Amino acid sequence: MAHQAVTKLSGKDYKAELHPVWCPGCGDFGVVAGVYQALARLNLDPDRTVIVSGIGCSSRLPGYVNTYSFNSIHGRALPIATGIKLANPELTVVVVGGDGDGFAIGAGHFVHAARRNVDITYVCMDNSIYGLTKGQTSPTTPTGEVTKTSPYGNLEEPMQPVLLALACGATFIARSFSSEVKTSVELIAEAIEHPGFSFVHMISPCPVFRGRQQFDWVKERVRPLPPGFDFTKREQARSVAFEDLNEQISLGLIWRDNRPGLLARQQLVQQKAVAKGVATYEELLHSFVPDFGAVGAPR
Ligand SMILES: Cc1ncc(C[n+]2csc(CCOP(=O)(O)OP(=O)(O)O)c2C)c(N)n1
Numbered sequence: 222m223a224h225q226a227v228t229k230l231s232g233k234d235y236k237a238e239l240h241p242v243w244c245p246g247c248g249d250f251g252v253v254a255g256v257y258q259a260l261a262r263l264n265l266d267p268d269r270t271v272i273v274s275g276i277g278c279s280s281r282l283p284g285y286v287n288t289y290s291f292n293s294i295h296g297r298a299l300p301i302a303t304g305i306k307l308a309n310p311e312l313t314v315v316v317v318g319g320d321g322d323g324f325a326i327g328a329g330h331f332v333h334a335a336r337r338n339v340d341i342t343y344v345c346m347d348n349s350i351y352g353l354t355k356g357q358t359s360p361t362t363p364t365g366e367v368t369k370t371s372p373y374g375n376l377e378e379p380m381q382p383v384l385l386a387l388a389c390g391a392t393f394i395a396r397s398f399s400s401e402v403k404t405s406v407e408l409i410a411e412a413i414e415h416p417g418f419s420f421v422h423m424i425s426p427c428p429v430f431r432g433r434q435q436f437d438w439v440k441e442r443v444r445p446l447p448p449g450f451d452f453t454k455r456e457q458a459r460s461v462a463f464e465d466l467n468e469q470i471s472l473g474l475i476w477r478d479n480r481p482g483l484l485a486r487q488q489l490v491q492q493k494a495v496a497k498g499v500a501t502y503e504e505l506l507h508s509f510v511p512d513f514g515a516v517g518a519p520r
């Protein structure tokens with residue numbers, strides 16, 4: 222359950238003193254604008270909200286938001302966020318980062334965060350390039366794209382983040398585009414409210430290493446999901462997940478499922494333990510490891 226601020230906050234209340242150092246025209250400006258407004262829409266208490274990232278241009282975002290923030294290690298934001306949420310379920314935990322961070326070095330963590338269905342929100346800012354390290358191909362770079370590491374064109378097929386999220390059991394999957402801030406606000410707010418692992422695939426162009434034409438390329442292809450699209454129907458979600466992004470990029474809520482999250486399942490275990498006479502979570506831990514918490518105890 223997300224904690225609300227005592228007074229009504231607006232988007233600018235979530236702006237940190239630190240000003241973004243992203244390049245002029247970077248898509249990430251649109252994403253942070255969407256984050257400010259989504260937090261304001263939910264009136265989240267900044268003292269009970271944490272934004273976690275890895276390393277990359279996009280991973281600078283937590284520093285620009287007036288909540289707790291953790292700019293962590295490249296590719297490791299999801300396990301760190303999982304630990305934060307499990308240690309203190311009262312916190313609202315949001316993870317942000319780039320496609321390199323999330324789908325190259327961090328790909329294994331994405332798979333397991335989705336599978337575990339921990340109640341955290343992951344906004345992956347996909348520019349299909351490594352921005353911070355100056356323009357190497359990433360797992361989502363289109364085939365044939367000329368980059369610093371593919372001067373004759375990328376030989377590889379890009380991966381499909383939405384398809385991967387669906388295959389791994391994410392219970393909320395949406396896609397937005399950094400220039401469509403209104404759509405981003407709605408989807409990020411809904412993702413935060415979702416009790417389970419929520420994933421927002423956020424297309425956020427890098428004009429420096431993919432060129433200004435990346436915005437035009439995306440704009441020509443994005444479209445809202447068709448009227449009547451049912452995000453609770455797996456076969457409809459699957460058809461979006463298999464979309465050829467060179468042809469069309471659907472924006473909106475693609476998939477939602479009410480499978481209980483990890484914390485809800487943990488509560489069931491606690492209830493069973495209580496029924497067996499174990500009164501508290503600490504006692505439950507002691508029943509596994511009798512010396513748990515004792516000074517010098519094995520950990
Ligand atoms: C363990 C480790 N490996 C590699 C790096 C170098 N590195 C920093 S950011 C980055 C990739 C950045 O691309 P992405 O995650 O897509 O974010 P963007 O900068 O495009 O927003 C890499 C490879 C690192 N910091 N740590």
Ligand code: SF4
Pocket residue numbers: 242243244246247248249278279348352353426427428429430
């Ligand atoms: S290099 Fe690209 S992703 Fe990084 S700040 Fe500049 S425009 Fe944005």
